[in-house]
Amino acid sequence: MTETTSASSAPASSGGHEGNLITFDGVGKRFGDNVVLDNLSFGVRPGERVTLIGPSGSGKTTILRMLMTLTRPDSGTIQVGDDYLYHEERTGNLVPASEQHIRRVRRRITMVFQHFNLFPNMRVLRNVTEAPVHVLGLSKEEAEQRARELLDMVGLGEKLTAYPTQLSGGQQQRVAIARALAMRPDVLLLDEVTSALDPELAAGVLDVLRDIARTSDVTMLCVTHAMRFARDISHRVLMFDSGRIIEDAPPGEMFDAPRHERTRGFLQSVINET
Amino acid sequence: MNFDWRAAWDSVPRLLDGMLVALQATVLGYLIALVLGLVFALLRRSQQPWVRMPVAVVVEFIRSTPLLVQLFFLFFVLPTIGIEFSPLATGAIGLGVHYATYTSEVYRAGIDGVPPGQWEAATALNLSRRRTWTAVILPQAVPRVVPALANYVIAMFKDTPQLTAITVLEGLSVARSLGAETFRYLEPFTLVGIMYLTMALVMAWLARIVERRFGRVRAV
Ligand SMILES: Nc1ncnc2c1ncn2[C@@H]1O[C@H](COP(=O)(O)OP(=O)(O)OP(=O)(O)O)[C@@H](O)[C@H]1O
Ligand SMILES: [Mg+2]
Numbered sequence: 176m177t178e179t180t181s182a183s184s185a186p187a188s189s190g191g192h193e194g195n196l197i198t199f200d201g202v203g204k205r206f207g208d209n210v211v212l213d214n215l216s217f218g219v220r221p222g223e224r225v226t227l228i229g230p231s232g233s234g235k236t237t238i239l240r241m242l243m244t245l246t247r248p249d250s251g252t253i254q255v256g257d258d259y260l261y262h263e264e265r266t267g268n269l270v271p272a273s274e275q276h277i278r279r280v281r282r283r284i285t286m287v288f289q290h291f292n293l294f295p296n297m298r299v300l301r302n303v304t305e306a307p308v309h310v311l312g313l314s315k316e317e318a319e320q321r322a323r324e325l326l327d328m329v330g331l332g333e334k335l336t337a338y339p340t341q342l343s344g345g346q347q348q349r350v351a352i353a354r355a356l357a358m359r360p361d362v363l364l365l366d367e368v369t370s371a372l373d374p375e376l377a378a379g380v381l382d383v384l385r386d387i388a389r390t391s392d393v394t395m396l397c398v399t400h401a402m403r404f405a406r407d408i409s410h411r412v413l414m415f416d417s418g419r420i421i422e423d424a425p426p427g428e429m430f431d432a433p434r435h436e437r438t439r440g441f442l443q444s445v446i447n448e449t
Numbered sequence: 450m451n452f453d454w455r456a457a458w459d460s461v462p463r464l465l466d467g468m469l470v471a472l473q474a475t476v477l478g479y480l481i482a483l484v485l486g487l488v489f490a491l492l493r494r495s496q497q498p499w500v501r502m503p504v505a506v507v508v509e510f511i512r513s514t515p516l517l518v519q520l521f522f523l524f525f526v527l528p529t530i531g532i533e534f535s536p537l538a539t540g541a542i543g544l545g546v547h548y549a550t551y552t553s554e555v556y557r558a559g560i561d562g563v564p565p566g567q568w569e570a571a572t573a574l575n576l577s578r579r580r581t582w583t584a585v586i587l588p589q590a591v592p593r594v595v596p597a598l599a600n601y602v603i604a605m606f607k608d609t610p611q612l613t614a615i616t617v618l619e620g621l622s623v624a625r626s627l628g629a630e631t632f633r634y635l636e637p638f639t640l641v642g643i644m645y646l647t648m649a650l651v652m653a654w655l656a657r658i659v660e661r662r663f664g665r666v667r668a669v
Contacts, residue, residue: 243569243572243573244572245569245572245573278575278577281572281575282575284573285573285574285575286569286573288566288569288570288573290566292564292566292567292569292570292573293570294567294570294584294585294589295589296585296588296589297584305574305576305584306574306575306576309576309577309580309584310574310575310576310577310580354574355573355574358574358575364573
């Protein structure tokens with residue numbers, strides 16, 4: 176499980192919209208006077224694993240939250256496959272999307288959070304079966320069968336009847352990963368999923384994610400300060416600064432030969448901090 | 450004036466009947482307050498201003514006017530438009546609606562107390578709004594508010610003597626008629642006070658049991 180993943184089989188890097196699974200086009204976001212994202216455009220290919228790095232406040236979380244529809248962009252469009260996330264095409268025009276449209280497009284995406292956000296009122300097994308039963312329409316038996324397999328995979332096959340509060344942070348995060356995968360997402364968003372954990376516990380979670388990267392073709396968008404992990408699993412790393420992508424390169428290049436001065440400075444500061 | 454034990458003893462059966470009526474009004478009124486308060490709380494969170502605003506106005510209005518005014522309104526005005534209930538049912542509805550404005554605040558605080566991350570996880574799993582409420586938010590909000598809700602049972606019970614004003618024969622009005630019949634007020638009023646106290650204590654004890662059973666919060 177600790178074996179590192181080769182990123183050499185990276186899908187071709189994205190050019191235009193054609194063939195992208197995720198497309199940001201001219202996306203802008205501000206909170207009051209604070210311009211967080213300014214005319215941001217980038218694409219992610221199906222099966223690609225992309226890591227977002229950059230200093231605090233550079234907008235990484237905001238990007239993931241927009242994809243999860245937890246934060247609305249002010250301008251621009253976001254596409255998932257051919258569908259617009261916040262818009263519908265009606266008689267050739269883009270109009271704001273209905274709640275049903277957003278739900279339908281959002282189905283392909285799910286997210287794992289920094290603070291796990293497990294449902295404390297449900298046991299572990301039901302945390303993982305709740306959405307498959309009530310969103311995907313699986314039978315209870317089928318959902319439980321799958322949940323058991325996933326929980327086995329993350330090493331928590333013995334904890335099915337525990338409540339989240341009875342688990343360590345690392346265990347909770349592994350349940351959260353199983354819960355996300357139970358939705359069979361096309362896109363998995365990971366926002367600093369180990370930064371609330373002690374290093375030993377974080378290592379266990381990262382191992383699980385490496386395993387998933389190696390064995391599945393789920394598209395991953397990942398914000399992390401675990402640079403070793405980012406190097407191992409990513410096909411591409413995007414360096415953000417002040418809401419813009421200042422460098423976009425495979426991990427080897429990004430970490431060993433960053434072109435941008437600010438990237439060098441940032442990577443230096445991250446290394447010093449760990 | 451000395452305490453007449455004989456007269457006191459004789460008045461016990463009728464007083465108990467009155468207390469039973471008070472208890473019925475409390476139970477029925479409390480059920481109404483529990484359900485209607487939740488409805489108010491949910492409507493006040495509606496995304497539609499034309500749902501949210503009128504409910505807010507009605508709730509504030511009811512909360513800011515005396516229970517007695519509302520009881521009179523229900524008792525005297527509703528029959529004139531053809532809606533008629535027994536005095537006891539009218540009283541229970543009055544108590545229930547009045548206390549629903551308090552319980553709605555309690556529910557609201559409980560709902561606000563559920564961390565935003567729970568809503569976000571529900572969105573990330575694409576749960577429907579309805580499912581988010583019933584499976585995630587309310588099961589976490591309700592245990593937080595059980596103690597506060599339980600305290601309102603006792604408050605409501607202590608407000609039942611106001612139903613006297615709309616001819617409900619609850620404990621206090623029975624005590625008063627006993628006094629008027631025998632010209633002895635000490636015994637019935639003392640007894641009825643003791644009965645209120647005893648029942649309030651029993652309710653407080655039951656409330657603690659309910660709290661221990663259902664008020665467990667599993668926060669992460
Ligand atoms: N709900 C909000 N209201 C106001 N400002 C916000 C909100 N959410 C984010 N911001 C601001 O937007 C900017 C970008 O935040 P974001 O969380 O995307 O940064 P980040 O790159 O994820 O940073 P970090 O590495 O610290 O997590 C920050 O300046 C932040 O203060
Ligand atoms: Mg962040």
